[in-house]
Amino acid sequence: MLRSKRVGLFYYFTLSVVLSFFLVQGNERLRAGDETGTLENLLTAYNSESNTYNLYRAFSQKAEEEGAHQAAYLFRAVLRSIRVQMDNHAEAIKKLNGTPKSDLETPVVKSTAENLQTALKKESAKFNDLYPVFLTTARRERNRTAVRTFNFSKSAAAGHIEFLKEALSDPDAREKKDRTFHVCVVCGNMVTELNFDECPICFNPLDKYEQVK
Numbered sequence: 001m002l003r004s005k006r007v008g009l010f011y012y013f014t015l016s017v018v019l020s021f022f023l024v025q026g027n028e029r030l031r032a033g034d035e036t037g038t039l040e041n042l043l044t045a046y047n048s049e050s051n052t053y054n055l056y057r058a059f060s061q062k063a064e065e066e067g068a069h070q071a072a073y074l075f076r077a078v079l080r081s082i083r084v085q086m087d088n089h090a091e092a093i094k095k096l097n098g099t100p101k102s103d104l105e106t107p108v109v110k111s112t113a114e115n116l117q118t119a120l121k122k123e124s125a126k127f128n129d130l131y132p133v134f135l136t137t138a139r140r141e142r143n144r145t146a147v148r149t150f151n152f153s154k155s156a157a158a159g160h161i162e163f164l165k166e167a168l169s170d171p172d173a174r175e176k177k178d179r180t181f182h183v184c185v186v187c188g189n190m191v192t193e194l195n196f197d198e199c200p201i202c203f204n205p206l207d208k209y210e211q212v213k
Helices: 002-034 038-065 069-095 112-140 144-169 171-175
Strands: 182-184 209-211
Touching (some): 038 069, 038 112, 038 144, 069 112, 069 144, 112 144
Antiparallel strands (some): 182 209
């Protein structure tokens, strides 16, 4: 009698383990199915950066109109950085036999102070939300080209955030013209001083940095 109870308990325990395994596997497949793949993420990133480029170009023009020359220059530097990112995304898309596409929206332009706030929110969203998620998928799929371009964009966004915060904290600095921006044409890193031997992001030599006019 005792033995039959033990057999029965063992049977139900084994059954519960097997059922739990299949339930977990089913949930894993469901989660994986809900996630977008690297190609779709690259297309999303390319379209997002294309719209950001279009928006910041309008922001730069508005800043010039308002006499906020340093803010206009800052936007031009960020634009150069974003163009590098777009090119990197496009290259990764083509390697997956995709076609880079842009669905451009009409830019909403306000005052320069408001535009700087908008840009800060956009760059923060890229750094905190967009690219970390895309990087997770690219690493899981072992797509080194996608990991590279997503890492570059995340790092570039971090730099943009710092410059935008600085511009917002010092309104007078928006009108100054005494600072020079340099952008790495490989990764999009943006700096004001070339006080290093190689790019801290992509480790290329300093001749890969281009001065923004």
